[in-house]
Amino acid sequence: MGYQYILFYKPYNVLSQFSEGSTPPTSDSASRLTLKDFVPIADVYPVGRLDRDSEGLMLLTDHGQVQHRLSNPRFAHPRTYWVQVEHRPAPPALAQLRQGVTIKGYRTRPCQVALMATDPPLPLREPPIRYRQSIPTAWLEMTLQEGKNRQVRRMTAAVGHPTLRLVRVAIAHLGLGNLEPGQWRFVTPRERQDLLQL
The missing domain is CATH 3.30.70.1560 (Alpha-L RNA-binding motif)
Structure with a gap:
């Protein structure tokens, strides 16, 4: 099976990680949402982050090289x-x-x-x-x-x-398109091809 590339519309008040991890507890910790509450795909990780109070497009993948290249400040996009x-x-x-x-x-x-x-x-x-x-x-x-x-x-x-x-x-060339907050989809073959050329 090949690498997976997922586009996710992160809603407001959702942590851009799959577990609470070392995030400091707050008074509303019991209701804290993470990516695992929306994306039921194992072993994918966010490329970059969005703050809890920000919304919008996130790319999730299990392709370590793509994740590194898009997260490293040396490779601007x-x-x-x-x-x-x-x-x-x-x-x-x-x-x-x-x-x-x-x-x-x-x-x-x-x-x-x-x-x-x-x-x-x-x-x-x-x-x-x-x-x-x-x-x-x-x-x-x-x-x-x-x-x-x-x-x-x-x-x-x-x-x-x-x-x-x-x-x-x-x-880069990836956009929210018709996604609504909380929704996700796999990238298209063309999006994947362009992504690998970044």
């Missing part, structure tokens, strides 16, 4: 996010994000950032984000070539626009 932020960023803030910002002594690489004209077609989040009538929100599409811990959230905060909701919609 695009990751695209839809990001809901507080207030509507002005052109200087968008330019700053594109050029890179300094976070904890690290300068992020240049990235693609676009202000979305309309809200993206996403399912409602459970629980919904906190809505405050006095603070408008906007959506950005951000494509990064790197994936440091909580990087998108730290980048938007650095330019004065805290992230309210974060959804990864693509990893």
